Amino acid sequence: MASPLATGGPRPDTAGRPTAGDTPRPGAHASRRSVRSGGGPRHHDSAGPLAYALLAAVVLASVFPLYWTFVVASHGDNSVLGGATPSLAPGGHLFENIGRVFDTVDFWKALGNSVTVAASTAVSNVLLSSLAGFAFAKLRFPGRNALLVVVVTTVMVPTQLGIIPLYLLVTDMGLYGRLSALIVPALVSAVGVFWMRQAMEENIPDELVEAARVDGAGPLRTFWYVAWPGVRSTAAVLGMFTFMFAWNDYFWPLIALPPENGTVQIALNQLAAGYYTDYTLMLAGVVVSVLPVLALFAVLARRIVSGVMAGAVKG
Amino acid sequence: MTVDAAGTARTLASAPERPPRSGIRPRRAGRLVPYGFIAPFFLVFALFGLYPLLYTLWVSLHRWDRLTGDGGFTGLANFRDLFDDPDFYTATFNTFSIFLLSTVPQLVLALAVAWLLDRRLRARTAWRALVLVPQYVSVVAVALVFSQLFGRDFGVVNWVLEQLGLIRDPVDWTADTWSSHLAISCMVMWRWTGYNALIYLAAMQAVPRDLYESALVDGAGRLLTFRRITLPAIRPTLLFTVVISTIGGLQLFAEPFLFDPQANAEGGTEHQFQTLTLMLYKYGFINNDAGYASAISWVLFLVIAAVAAVNFLVVRRLGGSAR
Amino acid sequence: MATITCPAWMTGLIQTAAGTAGAGKWDIASVPGGGGNWGGSFLTVPKQGKHAKEAAELADFLTSADSEKKIFTGPTGSLPSLTDALSDPAVQNTRKAYFNDAPTGRIFAASAKNLRPSFRGTKDQQVRIPFANALQLVEQRKESPAAAWSKALADAEKNLKH
Numbered sequence: 001m002a003s004p005l006a007t008g009g010p011r012p013d014t015a016g017r018p019t020a021g022d023t024p025r026p027g028a029h030a031s032r033r034s035v036r037s038g039g040g041p042r043h044h045d046s047a048g049p050l051a052y053a054l055l056a057a058v059v060l061a062s063v064f065p066l067y068w069t070f071v072v073a074s075h076g077d078n079s080v081l082g083g084a085t086p087s088l089a090p091g092g093h094l095f096e097n098i099g100r101v102f103d104t105v106d107f108w109k110a111l112g113n114s115v116t117v118a119a120s121t122a123v124s125n126v127l128l129s130s131l132a133g134f135a136f137a138k139l140r141f142p143g144r145n146a147l148l149v150v151v152v153t154t155v156m157v158p159t160q161l162g163i164i165p166l167y168l169l170v171t172d173m174g175l176y177g178r179l180s181a182l183i184v185p186a187l188v189s190a191v192g193v194f195w196m197r198q199a200m201e202e203n204i205p206d207e208l209v210e211a212a213r214v215d216g217a218g219p220l221r222t223f224w225y226v227a228w229p230g231v232r233s234t235a236a237v238l239g240m241f242t243f244m245f246a247w248n249d250y251f252w253p254l255i256a257l258p259p260e261n262g263t264v265q266i267a268l269n270q271l272a273a274g275y276y277t278d279y280t281l282m283l284a285g286v287v288v289s290v291l292p293v294l295a296l297f298a299v300l301a302r303r304i305v306s307g308v309m310a311g312a313v314k315g
Numbered sequence: 316m317t318v319d320a321a322g323t324a325r326t327l328a329s330a331p332e333r334p335p336r337s338g339i340r341p342r343r344a345g346r347l348v349p350y351g352f353i354a355p356f357f358l359v360f361a362l363f364g365l366y367p368l369l370y371t372l373w374v375s376l377h378r379w380d381r382l383t384g385d386g387g388f389t390g391l392a393n394f395r396d397l398f399d400d401p402d403f404y405t406a407t408f409n410t411f412s413i414f415l416l417s418t419v420p421q422l423v424l425a426l427a428v429a430w431l432l433d434r435r436l437r438a439r440t441a442w443r444a445l446v447l448v449p450q451y452v453s454v455v456a457v458a459l460v461f462s463q464l465f466g467r468d469f470g471v472v473n474w475v476l477e478q479l480g481l482i483r484d485p486v487d488w489t490a491d492t493w494s495s496h497l498a499i500s501c502m503v504m505w506r507w508t509g510y511n512a513l514i515y516l517a518a519m520q521a522v523p524r525d526l527y528e529s530a531l532v533d534g535a536g537r538l539l540t541f542r543r544i545t546l547p548a549i550r551p552t553l554l555f556t557v558v559i560s561t562i563g564g565l566q567l568f569a570e571p572f573l574f575d576p577q578a579n580a581e582g583g584t585e586h587q588f589q590t591l592t593l594m595l596y597k598y599g600f601i602n603n604d605a606g607y608a609s610a611i612s613w614v615l616f617l618v619i620a621a622v623a624a625v626n627f628l629v630v631r632r633l634g635g636s637a638r
Numbered sequence: 639m640a641t642i643t644c645p646a647w648m649t650g651l652i653q654t655a656a657g658t659a660g661a662g663k664w665d666i667a668s669v670p671g672g673g674g675n676w677g678g679s680f681l682t683v684p685k686q687g688k689h690a691k692e693a694a695e696l697a698d699f700l701t702s703a704d705s706e707k708k709i710f711t712g713p714t715g716s717l718p719s720l721t722d723a724l725s726d727p728a729v730q731n732t733r734k735a736y737f738n739d740a741p742t743g744r745i746f747a748a749s750a751k752n753l754r755p756s757f758r759g760t761k762d763q764q765v766r767i768p769f770a771n772a773l774q775l776v777e778q779r780k781e782s783p784a785a786a787w788s789k790a791l792a793d794a795e796k797n798l799k800h
Contacts, residue, residue: 045433045434045435045524045527046434046435047434047435047436047437051431051434051436052436054431055428055431055432055436055442055446058428058431058446059442059445059446061505062445062446062448062449062505062509063445063448065449065457065460065461065464065505066448066452066460068460068464068471069456069460072463076657077655077657078655128355128356129356131352131353131355132352132353132355132356134352135349135350135352135353136353139348139349139352140349141346141349141350144349147353147357150357151356154360154364154365156558156562156623157364157365157368158562158566158615158616158619159363159364159367159368160566160568160592161368161371161566161595161612161613161615161616161619162364162366162367162368162370162371162612163367163595163599163612164367164371164374164381164595164599164605164608164609164612165366165367165368165370165371165373165374165609166363166367167381167599168370168374168381168605169362169363169366169367169370184359184363185359185362185363185364187355187359188355188356188359189356190356190360193353193356218348219348219349219352220348223352244451247453248451248452248453248454250453250454250455250568250569251568251569255600264453265453265454265455268453268455268456268459269455269573269578272459272573272576272578273578277576278655279463282459283459283460283463286456286459286460289453289455289456290452290453290456293451293452293453294448294451294452297444297447297448297451301440301441301444302440302444304444304447305440305443305444305447305513308447308510308513308514308517309443309513309514309516309517309520310517396799396800400796402796487778490778490780577770579767581767581771584771584772584774584775584778584780585771585775585780598800601763601764601767602764602797602800604800607800
């Protein structure tokens with residue numbers, strides 16, 4: 001499915017909105033402004049009880065499968081699934097089951113692998129995308145526009161389809177089974193370049209770059225001292241997204257890594273395999289795999305939400 | 316910006332690495348630096364993105380075993396066998412069916428959710444974050460959980476349907492085409508609706524409120540303003556999500572793969588939910604026939620390109636007529 | 639009455655999964671018409687291994703009559719691979735209390751003795767899948783056994799070609 005790093009399309013046709021900055025809250029000012037101009041009790045922006053009820057239903061649907069996962073994972077055995085009525089109350093065996101997860105597959109190693117791959121990919125992508133974004137946004141060189149178009153088109157290329165030769169290539173390079181097989185092809189992404197270019201465009205005034213150049217700073221210094229500090233927010237969001245995307249990736253790690261040296265997603269798969277399915281074990285594994293990401297998400301929720309929405313409005 | 320960049324730039328000048336110059340064009344060696352900055356991307360893409368895609372074409376023209384390698388040039392034999400293979404047509408049908416079932420309701424639902432969110436809500440960020448949660452649960456987790464929810468004997472979905480009196484016997488969701496497609500679409504919808512809703516929300520929030528207020532003054536209801544003002548305004552975003560969803564939706568792998576507890580890429584006893592990517596995986600990594608799998612890859616690539624293009628044109632045309 | 643095909647090694651798994659609550663609620667019987675084989679392990683000592691000699695000794699130990707008898711009579715329940723061990727009184731007289739004192743020794747040993755070996759070639763996995771599908775089709779009541787069999791044969795041929 002489309003990468004969560006996918007950026008939004010061109011700006012909406014209506015003009016006159018201030019451009020979204022690094023952590024935009026689009027519409028926040030607008031809606032406050034429109035309050036006083038409202039004619040009657042009904043505003044376009046008002047949220048009645050019906051709206052809240054419908055939203056609550058949507059949120060319930062979003063959250064229920066996770067809650068149910070937690071319920072099953074906290075029971076002692078599969079009996080939670082049998083019976084006429086599915087039980088919706090958590091049991092008391094969550095930690096015990098999580099312990100079993102770590103005993104059944106080498107989950108620590110899988111977690112470590114996932115963290116290594118996700119973190120490396122995130123750091124590398126942010127750095128290299130920022131460099132490229134800076135070049136596209138603030139440096140002048142022949143072929144810049146054409147090359148930018150190429151970058152944008154590559155987003156459309158479904159890389160999943162080159163999976164067989166990619167596997168052959170990685171094997172020939174001696175990377176099969178090693179984490180580098182996951183990291184190297186993801187060192188820098190088109191979407192990352194595009195995002196950072198947008199961020200540079202919007203946040204780094206040309207005059208500053210010119211001033212630096214006139215004062216004798218080379219492109220690298222200009223990047224590091226002038227441009228980079230201004231786009232740190234976007235870089236953080238890009239890093240978060242890259243991390244999560246790498247953490248959740250399944251298809252390529254499934255192919256490039258053996259089960260003994262897999263990522264968390266592969267290890268999850270291992271739990272589901274076997275002669276019979278121990279659902280409490282399997283879903284306890286899901287809980288463990290999902291917790292780090294959800295924790296990160298909870299802490300960074302506002303940033304992530306703005307990041308997703310910013311990606312929709314930019315360029 | 317928290318750093319006084321201007322001041323920093325001036326400080327740099329105190330220890331110049333090159334003699335200051337007044338022109339705008341950099342010196343000869345400096346001219347290559349921008350290319351150096353963008354090189355990593357092009358290198359990575361060329362090696363791991365473009366080359367495999369082209370190599371796929373090359374492999375598809377050979378008899379090529381994944382383990383033993385090149386077995387000789389066979390021209391278009393793989394493609395010919397593919398077009399003679401009934402499983403190919405089944406997989407194509409499945410791919411489109413699941414794609415439509417999962418994408419169309421999902422984007423419509425996302426629009427509705429975005430419309431609900433496009434208001435002055437209390438705890439605005441909380442609502443948005445909660446709606447986004449499914450996106451950050453991995454596909455494996457989603458597939459495992461949903462396969463359980465859609466289990467024949469102990470699944471919650473069957474239980475609910477029976478309670479509501481909609482079914483008498485438990486549905487074996489993996490057994491039939493329509494049921495498996497429905498279940499898989501639910502998985503995909505669950506995962507992506509919130510994300511697309513936020514994308515639409517962002518676009519909607521950029522619409523000037525004055526337009527709505529004046530429409531309200533003119534007596535227009537909410538639905539009318541949605542059709543006449545909101546939709547046309549977010550048309551580019553709609554276009555974008557349609558194209559991206561198309562590209563992703565036609566490549567579905569993890570959901571159908573993990574929906575089958577056996578995980579052998581068969582997509583069910585009669586390939587009822589085997590998508591083209593699943594078929595690719597089966598022939599490439601289980602049957603080890605890289606040549607055949609590569610042929611499937613390229614056909615899928617062309618299908619995706621064609622459908623994405625059609626989608627783009629259709630949505631652009633539809634949105635263009637502001638009814 | 640719910641049934642499940644059960645090789646000897648599964649008895650241990652069933653006990654673990656069903657837990658103490660399941661004790662006495664299970665029993666074991668021979669498959670009408672003769673059973674088959676499911677799974678099994680093969681011990682290999684690769685030449686490239688660092689401790690090939692010790693590995694070989696370990697393999698010998700694990701497959702010795704004594705070890706195999708112990709494994710069978712213990713909680714794991716895997717059937718001895720040495721055909722002599724199958725006739726050993728210790729094996730023949732084994733009963734599993736968990737399974738209502740089922741005479742597992744006699745049942746599984748008899749099944750093993752009557753087994754007709756099936757050939758497993760290099761494409762075993764690819765050929766096996768269509769047959770598993772066919773069986774499931776019959777179970778799902780979507781095909782008659784005869785039709786499913788032909789389908790399995792045709793699909794297996796296709797998997798051999800591609």
